[in-house]
Amino acid sequence: MTRTTSQLIADRTRLMGPNVSTFYDEPVHFVKGEGVWLWDADGRKYLDCYNNVPHVGHCNPRVVDAICRQASTLNTHTRYLHDGILDYIERLTGTMDASLDTAILTCTGSEANDIALRMAEAVTGKRGIIATDATYHGNTSLVSQLSKSNVPTVGFGLGQYFRFVDAPDSYRRPDPDGTGFAAKVAAQIDSLEQDGTGFAALVVCPYFLNEGFPDNPDGWLKPVADAVRKAGGMLICDEVQSGFGRTGTHLWAHEKMGVVPDIMVLGKPMANGHPVGGVVANRDIVKAFRSGYRYFNTFGGNPVSCAAAMAVLEEIETQNLVANANTVGDHARSRLTALAAKHEVIGDVRGSGLIFGAELVTDRTTKAPASDLTDRIINEMRHRGIIHSKLGRHKNTLKIRPPMPFSIENADLLFDTLDDVLTKANK
Amino acid sequence: MTRTTSQLIADRTRLMGPNVSTFYDEPVHFVKGEGVWLWDADGRKYLDCYNNVPHVGHCNPRVVDAICRQASTLNTHTRYLHDGILDYIERLTGTMDASLDTAILTCTGSEANDIALRMAEAVTGKRGIIATDATYHGNTSLVSQLSKSNVPTVGFGLGQYFRFVDAPDSYRRPDPDGTGFAAKVAAQIDSLEQDGTGFAALVVCPYFLNEGFPDNPDGWLKPVADAVRKAGGMLICDEVQSGFGRTGTHLWAHEKMGVVPDIMVLGKPMANGHPVGGVVANRDIVKAFRSGYRYFNTFGGNPVSCAAAMAVLEEIETQNLVANANTVGDHARSRLTALAAKHEVIGDVRGSGLIFGAELVTDRTTKAPASDLTDRIINEMRHRGIIHSKLGRHKNTLKIRPPMPFSIENADLLFDTLDDVLTKANK
Known part of the structure; x- marks a missing residue:
């Protein structure tokens, strides 16, 4: 059967029990995947910058x-x-x-x-x-x-x-x-x-x-x-x-x-x-x-x-996916570094290959974690069609770990969106 | 690649380590399955009377x-x-x-x-x-x-x-x-x-x-x-x-x-x-x-x-597979009971539905387990194209637990073969 989001959430609690985690304030209901893309039940397309299980791409032929x-x-x-x-x-x-x-x-x-x-x-x-x-x-x-x-x-x-x-x-x-x-x-x-x-x-x-x-x-x-x-x-x-x-x-x-x-x-x-x-x-x-x-x-x-x-x-x-991870990862970190020059909240840029991200802080000197902001950004990105997450001891590190066929074009869409979200979050 | 049986056994030890169990004195190399049937690399067909994992039949469409x-x-x-x-x-x-x-x-x-x-x-x-x-x-x-x-x-x-x-x-x-x-x-x-x-x-x-x-x-x-x-x-x-x-x-x-x-x-x-x-x-x-x-x-x-x-x-x-298990199981136990009247070695017939078998003994009074004979029978049945196994504390119980689409005709082939194997084993 096809349930609405609220029915899905209610049935999960009823059939799977309590304390079963979901991602995002408003969990996503995906119905289709292909390469680095996911589609929700309303036909909306998302760029998957998070899932490592579909390593060679969703539904790899x-x-x-x-x-x-x-x-x-x-x-x-x-x-x-x-x-x-x-x-x-x-x-x-x-x-x-x-x-x-x-x-x-x-x-x-x-x-x-x-x-x-x-x-x-x-x-x-x-x-x-x-x-x-x-x-x-x-x-x-x-x-x-x-x-x-x-x-x-x-x-x-x-x-x-x-x-x-x-x-x-x-x-x-x-x-x-x-x-x-x-x-x-x-x-x-x-x-x-x-x-x-x-x-x-x-x-x-x-x-x-x-x-x-x-x-x-x-x-x-x-x-x-x-x-x-x-x-x-x-x-x-x-x-x-x-x-x-x-x-x-x-x-x-x-x-x-x-x-x-x-x-x-x-x-x-x-x-x-x-x-x-x-x-x-x-x-x-x-x-x-x-x-x-x-x-x-x-x-x-x-x-x-x-x-x-x-x-x-x-x-x-x-598909030379290790070399792709290296090339696209280098591009991603240079884009992130450029964003750090613009957004004070980016305290540190890290990663290698297709695991990369930025640590968000409220103050670059004290390095105080911007945990709440990180959470808001993850959720806002999800509403903009970009799927990633956060991790680390302070839950303030953007965790970007896409399927390995992730391209430079995909990375640019991710960071263009992130740039806009960070700009608006600081207003 | 396609290995011979001896190459398969040697490569298993080399790549999987010691003490990795196989069935039978001469392990079988299956390459194809369909319903209750399995085929080995030489194209030989076997009746699967053992595997419960392919519950609704091998490669069920x-x-x-x-x-x-x-x-x-x-x-x-x-x-x-x-x-x-x-x-x-x-x-x-x-x-x-x-x-x-x-x-x-x-x-x-x-x-x-x-x-x-x-x-x-x-x-x-x-x-x-x-x-x-x-x-x-x-x-x-x-x-x-x-x-x-x-x-x-x-x-x-x-x-x-x-x-x-x-x-x-x-x-x-x-x-x-x-x-x-x-x-x-x-x-x-x-x-x-x-x-x-x-x-x-x-x-x-x-x-x-x-x-x-x-x-x-x-x-x-x-x-x-x-x-x-x-x-x-x-x-x-x-x-x-x-x-x-x-x-x-x-x-x-x-x-x-x-x-x-x-x-x-x-x-x-x-x-x-x-x-x-x-x-x-x-x-x-x-x-x-x-x-x-x-x-x-x-x-x-x-x-x-x-x-x-x-x-x-x-x-x-x-496919009404529970009812099928009941019907075929009843038939199987009546065939086994008939075999027990003929073969002194069958000490006990047990089971329900599509888990059934017989306990083999060297003496019906002392119930001494015929463990070695059971092992020989399992292996002889395998060479006759019938796949099953043994279990129990004394390893003297024939374990017959086929895929659920197992038919009366399949059961008859199993027991006709078992009858012949038991007859020859006692000669």
Whole structure:
């Protein structure tokens, strides 16, 4: 059936329960997507500057064709043999350091992170996990403990194993070579070792997307990786948001940050919205996890999921989407920098490739966050047909993370609109 | 690429790691599926008497069409409004008791069980979970603790919260009214309360499929449900295998067993192989879980998943698949009973609807399990083009659980072949 917006909202509460989040003061009802465009139920067109799940574009024909072809041919599980999963893992791991040679495919990044933490426990024999205090890695009982910003009220006492460090913040607390972050992690490692929990792993998004993508120079993770290895722990890089070329300069953000993770986690954009996630690690780490425990995931690595995921890799390559992210990202940051010269409220411009944005402040000297204004701008942009969001500890950073086929023309429409919205917001 | 069977096996170990299970001594390489049929890479046709994930048949046209149509129109997440998820939850919960009125959609049954256990913790404030000693409910850190038959070697100490009771076994330990099972659960509840853990929930598949689908009469779960409620705990029915009409007499096996669960978990067949799972509960239970914790699942309840899941419900209804399961199941059990009169090795015939099978024994008096013979039969049947498996504590129960469009003619082919294989196995 077709509901009005108010009926949709009422039925969500009735059928899905309370506290189910939506975006915007007036949630949007999308009915169609194509490339970087979305259409609402009234036929209005929106430029999608936010959604990373449709990585190679909404309803990408190559991905849709792959799904339809395989779904109408065979969909089964990995207890039978199939070329699709092997072709995909071969191609995926072929883009990474030689040590990242073995994969477990799941349906979500949450499932993948849940495995990654157990891999760390299996290898180290310890349970202490460190993350930043402004991140998100998923929703299982174990993995949801990593989100200090949305602490679950239940979770079988798992909180005891988690420690948090201040999220990097290049604007307010510069740490240009990453040694400050490394020292904070090392202090938590000591604390875990001293209280008997022991240190198993540090989990980070290598480009710290949820934390507000601080302006960390290339190689910035090296000191913390050294601290983790020195303590005998595992470095888990959650590339759910940062991977598949998002940062423009590299296919994987850990390469940009100068490290090779022990365990790498993939999710959201992996199959353009078809539910696929995965863990990649060295075969010895996978073996430690699988030793004596037959992990099986019914839908994980099924032929349709692998066909969709393979089509994403092919599309990234044939459409040169990593280079596009780099080119358009550079243009976007120069447009944002120009806007900063005009609008006092823009305190900082950051990003790499197709993750970029600006931190809005009420005062450039005190750097006081303009959180309310940011919220108003996001909502006004939505009414002007531009979809993006905000993030960071103060919810004052514009989060712009469009599908990878985003063009210079798209970026210009985004910033022309933002210029106008900022001008009117200051009147 | 197209690999030979030996190349597939070698590449699996290389790319997926060790201990990744396959079926059969000589794993099968399927390349095509349609209805109840599968084809291997050599063009050989197999009758699928095992796979429940393709619930309405391999590559069911209605489901494939729904996936292709929605995947080429829009695929996004629940932070925007969409009719698809609401239409689906409305229709799904409309098939259940009025108390089961609210749903959370996930990508897997594992994710759904992980939520269900946290719901029980949220409502009761306690953490003790009881399950049978021969079951399986999924693969997350928390949920994998429910599988005593495949105990994970790692899992963040979560094993402390789980207690096990003997799986029901109508053949070896008759308990015709379920009071014996209820007493065992009550004893574990007492133990949990006494050791300070407290009792949160009992998790059962209402038809005990992994345990070997004992011949429990209708209403059998009533005594244990009473024991659970008396102790203030939650009854979680995992209908991943038993639901969607599998047992033939009811759409949901808990109805057959005379109870209404507090929390119901769905998975595998829900969208015919497209990764969809879900939890259904009363809105107060959902509210307790969501209180203060914004559970969000990126892929959960996306428009494509909901379209696939809706097509499954439509297909079950329009093709009268529950009635078909009942009719064909009755025929299957009468054929199996006839085979038992001829083959001494068949010790017990069990099942309801399209989950049925026989327990094989070396001696009908001692009921000694014929586990090795069962394994040989499964493998011989596979070479004759019939796909099924075995289960139960002694791995001596033929597990026959075909796609729901399975016909009387299909059943006859299965049992004519089984008759021949049993005859030759005894020579």
